[in-house]
Amino acid sequence: MAQTLYFPLLLIALCSISECVQRQYHFINMKKEWADAQSYCREKYTDLATVDNMNDMIELNKSVNVNDGVWIGLHGTNVSKWHWSSGDPVLFLNWASEQPYSDDNCAVMTNGKWFVGACTATWTFVCYNMSRGLVFVNQRMTWRDAQSYCRQNHTDLVTVRNQNESQQLEKFINDRNSSGSAVWIGLFRDPWQWSDQSNSSFRYWKPSKPSLPDHEHCAATEQFILGQWSDYLCSVTWKLPFVCHEDKLIVIQQNLSWSEALRYCRQNHVDLVSVQSVEMQYKVMNVVKLASTEAVWLGLRHSCALGIWFWVSGQTVCYQNWAPGNGTSEEDCEPTVRSGAVQSGGNQTWISRPETDRLNFICRNY
Structure with missing residues (x-):
């Protein structure tokens, strides 16, 4: 049995778990080639299904009522990129000098720095647990087996989002890893890309897959192995049913005042988006890149009276992601009320803007 050591962290409260769901999935029980399935989804919905995390995977599996392979939106390319196992965006890198130097595709941490390694090598590893924080597992496994262990017993392999988290992780490992050997973290690279160009790095391959991750292969979920994924030739060789997704969030590329944007969303969708968790912030970061203005309206409003x-x-501001100097309670209400927007570039933090500014905006569909 693996030996585990826990390290509690201050966790960000999730104000509304429903806000973590970005998409609605639609199972289409018609057999098509991957490209034809892609065209169908883009015409009827948003695109072939993208999956950001295990919660999405569970929701997708609920929509499928066959045991055969079912196309999703992941397809092979000729370009490999670095990702986090958790699906978080890669905002911070801490490579040792001259790293990554090889064609290996998984990362270990040694003495606070990252090194590229063969994913089939065996090392101890660090998981992340939503309620307990960091978990050191003192058992050597391959990167894929370590990922599976973390997902089954905790949340996922550890993600490092900034220098502060890197330093915390280094201290955590040094206090528990007396041998000083390398430790797996959740960073990996692969040549797979989602049909909707999402940055999602979530992967759920079954053991030994993908077999040939190149531009001729596409991914399918297989219900008889709990929805884990296999790769198939995208061409006429395979025709499968498929899952489309419909985005919960949509960027409207019209330049409207905040009040006009609110009215537009409520008339044509549901409402301006509320961002009540770090997970929802990642969803916003993923879609805001489509905006044509430097900032994009959120459903965030300042009350001068209160x-x-x-x-x-109607929810209070629990999770916050303000840029420095923004979001204070002492806003200047003259000559107009202030509303909240997310920057479309940089770190996509929130800023306070006069409600009369004319910006793109994000509506939610559900």
Whole structure:
């Protein structure tokens, strides 16, 4: 049995778990080639299904009622990119000098720095647990087996998002790893890309897959192995049913005032988006890149009477991602009320803007 050591962290409260769901999945029980399935989904919905995390995978599996392979939106390319196993965007890298130097595809941490390694090598590893924080597993496994262990017993292999988290992880490992040997973290690279150009790095391959991750192969979920994925030739060799997704969030590329944007979303969709968790912030970061303005309206409003910020959905501002100097309770309400927007570039933090500014905006569909 693996030996585990826990390290509690201060966790960000999730104000509304429903806000973590970005997409609605639609199972289409017609057999098509991958490209034809892609065209169908783009015409009827948003695109072939993208999966960001295990919660998405569970929702997708609920929609499927056959045991055969079912196309999803993942397909092979000729370009490999680095990803986090958790699906978080790669915002920070801490490579040792001259790394990564080889064609290996998984990362280990040694003495606070990252090194590329063969995914089939065996090392101890660090998981992340939503309620317990960091978990050191003192058992040597391959990267894929370590990933499976973390997902089955905790949340996922550890993700490092900034220098502070890197330093915390280094201290955590040094206190528990007396041998000083390398330790797997959740960083990996592969040549797979989602049909909708999402940055999602979530992968759920069954053992030994993918077999040939190149531009001729596409991914399918197989219900008889709990929805794990296999790769198939995308061409006429295979025709499978498929899953489409419909985005929960949509960027409207019209330049409207905040009040006009609110009215547009409520008339044509559901509402301006509320961002109540770090997970939802990642969803916003994923779609805001489509905007044509430097900032994009959120459903965030300042009350001059009460001196507080609030979401138009009626929820209080629990999770916050303000840029420095923004989001204070002492906003200047003259000559107009202030509303909240997310920057479309940089770190996509929130900023306070006069409600009369004309910006793109994000509506939610569900």
